[in-house]
Amino acid sequence: MALDRWIALIILGICLIYGYTAWFTMDAQLAPFMKRNPIWPSTFPKVLSVLAMAASLIILLGLEKGEQKEADIDYRRLGEYHLGQAILLLLLMVVYALLLRPIGFLVATSGFLILGSFILGERKWHIMVLVALIAAVFVWYLVQQVLGIYMRPLPGFLGG
Amino acid sequence: MLEGLLIGLQTAFSIQNLLMVIAGCLIGTFIGMLPGLGPMSIIAIMIPVAISMGDPSAALILLAGVYYGAIFGGSTSSILLNAPGVAGTVASSFDGYPMARQGKAGKALTIAAISSFAGGFIGALLLMVFAPALSSVALLFHSAEYFALMVVGLSAIAAFAGTGQVAKALLMTLLGLIMATVGEGALFNLPRFTMGIMDLQSGFGFITLAMAMFALPEALFLVLKPKELGGDGGEIKELRISRAEAKAISPVIGRQSIQGFFIGVLPGAGATIASFLGYAVERNIAKKEEQEEFGNGSIKGLAAPETANNAACTGSFVPLLTLGIPGSGTTAILLGALLALNVTPGPRLMIDDPQIFWAVIMSMFIGNLVLLILNLPLIPYIAKVLTVPRNYLIPFILFFTLMGAYIGQNNATELLILVGFGIAATALKFADYPLAPLLIGFILGGMLEDNFSRSMQLYDGVGFIFERPMTLGLLVIAVLLVIVPSYRARRAKARQEGVAEGD
Numbered sequence: 203m204a205l206d207r208w209i210a211l212i213i214l215g216i217c218l219i220y221g222y223t224a225w226f227t228m229d230a231q232l233a234p235f236m237k238r239n240p241i242w243p244s245t246f247p248k249v250l251s252v253l254a255m256a257a258s259l260i261i262l263l264g265l266e267k268g269e270q271k272e273a274d275i276d277y278r279r280l281g282e283y284h285l286g287q288a289i290l291l292l293l294l295m296v297v298y299a300l301l302l303r304p305i306g307f308l309v310a311t312s313g314f315l316i317l318g319s320f321i322l323g324e325r326k327w328h329i330m331v332l333v334a335l336i337a338a339v340f341v342w343y344l345v346q347q348v349l350g351i352y353m354r355p356l357p358g359f360l361g362g
Numbered sequence: 363m364l365e366g367l368l369i370g371l372q373t374a375f376s377i378q379n380l381l382m383v384i385a386g387c388l389i390g391t392f393i394g395m396l397p398g399l400g401p402m403s404i405i406a407i408m409i410p411v412a413i414s415m416g417d418p419s420a421a422l423i424l425l426a427g428v429y430y431g432a433i434f435g436g437s438t439s440s441i442l443l444n445a446p447g448v449a450g451t452v453a454s455s456f457d458g459y460p461m462a463r464q465g466k467a468g469k470a471l472t473i474a475a476i477s478s479f480a481g482g483f484i485g486a487l488l489l490m491v492f493a494p495a496l497s498s499v500a501l502l503f504h505s506a507e508y509f510a511l512m513v514v515g516l517s518a519i520a521a522f523a524g525t526g527q528v529a530k531a532l533l534m535t536l537l538g539l540i541m542a543t544v545g546e547g548a549l550f551n552l553p554r555f556t557m558g559i560m561d562l563q564s565g566f567g568f569i570t571l572a573m574a575m576f577a578l579p580e581a582l583f584l585v586l587k588p589k590e591l592g593g594d595g596g597e598i599k600e601l602r603i604s605r606a607e608a609k610a611i612s613p614v615i616g617r618q619s620i621q622g623f624f625i626g627v628l629p630g631a632g633a634t635i636a637s638f639l640g641y642a643v644e645r646n647i648a649k650k651e652e653q654e655e656f657g658n659g660s661i662k663g664l665a666a667p668e669t670a671n672n673a674a675c676t677g678s679f680v681p682l683l684t685l686g687i688p689g690s691g692t693t694a695i696l697l698g699a700l701l702a703l704n705v706t707p708g709p710r711l712m713i714d715d716p717q718i719f720w721a722v723i724m725s726m727f728i729g730n731l732v733l734l735i736l737n738l739p740l741i742p743y744i745a746k747v748l749t750v751p752r753n754y755l756i757p758f759i760l761f762f763t764l765m766g767a768y769i770g771q772n773n774a775t776e777l778l779i780l781v782g783f784g785i786a787a788t789a790l791k792f793a794d795y796p797l798a799p800l801l802i803g804f805i806l807g808g809m810l811e812d813n814f815s816r817s818m819q820l821y822d823g824v825g826f827i828f829e830r831p832m833t834l835g836l837l838v839i840a841v842l843l844v845i846v847p848s849y850r851a852r853r854a855k856a857r858q859e860g861v862a863e864g865d
Contacts, residue, residue: 206530241819243554257533318761319753
C-alpha cells in the first residue's frame with residue numbers, strides 16, 4: 203500500500219476518535235439550558251467528522267484515480283538521501299526545546315547553531331563559533347530589547 | 363476614494379512604513395532567491411516580528427513586501443541558475459535560463475524586473491478599483507452568506523488542486539477545520555478536544571502550525587536532497603534593453619497583468635497557475651516565427667510569466683481585503699497575522715480601518731518601485747547570496763522556526779508541538795498531500811463555525827440554507843466545484859497534466 207493511503211488510514215483513525223468524541227461523549231457535559239440552543243458545541247465537529255471520514259475513505263479505497271506525479275523526493279528510496287542528517291537535526295531541535303529554559307538562551311542557541319552546521323558537515327570551527335555567537339547575541343538583543351519579550355540569557359546558576 | 367487615497371499616502375509615507383516596505387522587499391528578494399524556500403516559509407518566519415510591532419498597517423506592509431519581494435527574487439535564481447526559488451517563477455526559467463546561457467543574463471534580469479514591476483503596478487491599480495466595489499457588495503452579506511462564501515472558497519481550493527488531488531486537498535482542508543475546533547470556541551466557552559492537556563486549552567498556535575507546515579518541511583527537504591547550485595549564469599552585464607524589445611514585450615505585459623490579476627483573485631489559483639497559464643497563452647497567440655523562439659530565450663516568454671505572477675500576487679489580496687477569505691496559503695498566513703493584531707479583514711475593513719486598507723495598496727506601488735530601482739542595480743551583488751553555504755543556512759532556518767514558535771506562545775512545549783507537526787507535515791509532503799489547504803482550513807475554521815452558529819441561532823435550525831436563495835446558490839456552487847473536477851478527472855485521466863503547487 204502506498205504511503206498516501208497509509209496516511210489516509212491514520213487520518214481515518216483520528217477522525218473516528220474525533221467523531222466518537224463529538225457524537226457520543228461531548229453532549230453529556232452540556233448544561234441543560236444549552237440543550238435548547240439549535241447549535242451545540244458538538245454540531246460542527248459532528249459534520250466535520252463525517253465529511254473527513256468520507257474523504258479519507260475515498261483516498262484509502264483509491265476511488266479517485268490520478269496519475270503518479272514525479273515527486274521532488276521519492277520516499278521509497280529515502281535511504282539514498284541524507285536521512286541521518288535530517289533525523290539528527292530534528293533530535294537537535296527537540297534537545298533545544300528541552301534545554302532552552304534550563305541552560306538559557308545564549309548557550310542553547312549558540313550550541314544549536316554550531317551543532318547544526320557540524321551535523322551538516324561543516325568543520326571550520328573558528329567561523330562556526332564566531333557566526334553562532336554573533337547570531338545568538340544579536341537575536342537575543344532583538345527579542346529582549348526591541349521586541350521586549352523576556353528570555354533568560356544565561357543558565358540559572360549564573361544568575362541569568 | 364480620493365479621501366482614502368490620501369489617507370493611504372499619508373500612512374504609507376511615514377518613515378516607519380517606508381522602512382518596512384524597503385526591508386520587506388529586500389528580505390523577500392534575498393530569501394526568494396534561495397532555491398527551495400518559498401514565500402510561505404519566509405512569511406511564516408517573519409510573522410512573530412510583524413506581530414510584535416503591534417501596528418497592523420506596518421505589519422501588513424512588511425509582510426506584503428516580503429511576499430512580492432520573494433516572487434521577484436525567485437525569478438533571479440530561475441534565470442541565473444535554472445533553479446526556481448519559488449513555484450511561481452518556474453515558468454520564468456523556460457526562457458530566462460536560455461537567455462542567460464546565451465550571455466544575455468543582464469538583459470533577462472532587466473526584462474524580468476520591468477515585467478514584474480508592470481505586473482505589480484497594474485495589479486495594484488486594478489486592486490484599487492475592484493476591492494472597494496467588491497466590498498460594497500460584500501457589506502450586504504449576512505452571516506449565512508459568509509458561511510456559504512467560505513465554503514465556496516474552501517472547496518475552490520480543492521477544485522484547483524489538480525488531477526487526482528481533489529480528495530487529498532479536501533481531506534487536508536477538513537483536517538485543518540478539525541484542528542481549528544481544538545480548544546475553546548468563541549461561542550460556547552467550553553474546552554473541546556483538549557484531551558485534558560492544559561496547553562491545548564487555547565487551541566493550536568497559528569504561527570507554530572504555519573512554521574511546521576511550510577518552513578520546517580522545506581528546510582528538511584533541503585537537508586535530504588541538496589539542490590544543485592552548479593549552474594553557470596555567466597557574468598551579468600549589459601542590463602539595457604533596446605527600444606524594439608520594449609515595444610515587443612509591452613502588449614504581453616498589458617495582457618498578462620490583467621489576466622494574472624484575475625487568476626490571482628480566484629481562490630486556490632495563485633501565482634503559479636497564473637504564470638504557467640500566462641506563458642501558454644502568450645505562446646499560443648504569438649506569431650509563427652516567434653513561437654519557435656519560446657523555450658530558447660524568447661523575451662516574450664520571459665515577460666509573460668513574470669508579469670502574470672506579480673499581478674496574481676496582487677490579485678490574491680482582493681478576497682483577503684474585501685471578504686476576509688484567503689485564497690492561497692500566503693494570504694491565509696497574512697490573515698492570521700491580521701487577526702492576531704486584532705484587525706478583521708473583510709468588507710468593514712475599508713470603513714473601520716481605511717488607513718490599513720489604503721496604506722497597503724499604496725505600499726504596493728512603493729514596493730514595486732523599490733524592487734525596480736533598488737534591486738535592479740544591486741542584483742549582481744544580491745545574487746552572491748546564492749553562494750551562502752547551506753551548512754550555515756539550514757541551521758539558521760530551523761532556529762528561526764523555533765524562535766518564531768517560542769516568541770508566539772512563550773512556552774517551550776510549543777517547540778515540541780512544532781517538531782511533531784513538522785515531522786507529520788514532512789510525511790504528508792512525501793505522500794504528495796497539499797499543505798496549504800490545511801492551514802487555510804485551520805485559519806478559516808473559527809470564522810466558519812462562528813458564522814454557521816450565528817445563522818443557526820437566527821433561523822433556529824438549518825432553515826437558513828433554504829430560506830436564503832443566495833446561501834443556497836453558493837453552497838450548490840461549492841458542491842459542484844468539488845464534484846465536477848473529480849468527475850472530469852475520472853473521465854479524462856489519460857491526457858492530464860496537473861499544475862498545482864502551493865504559493
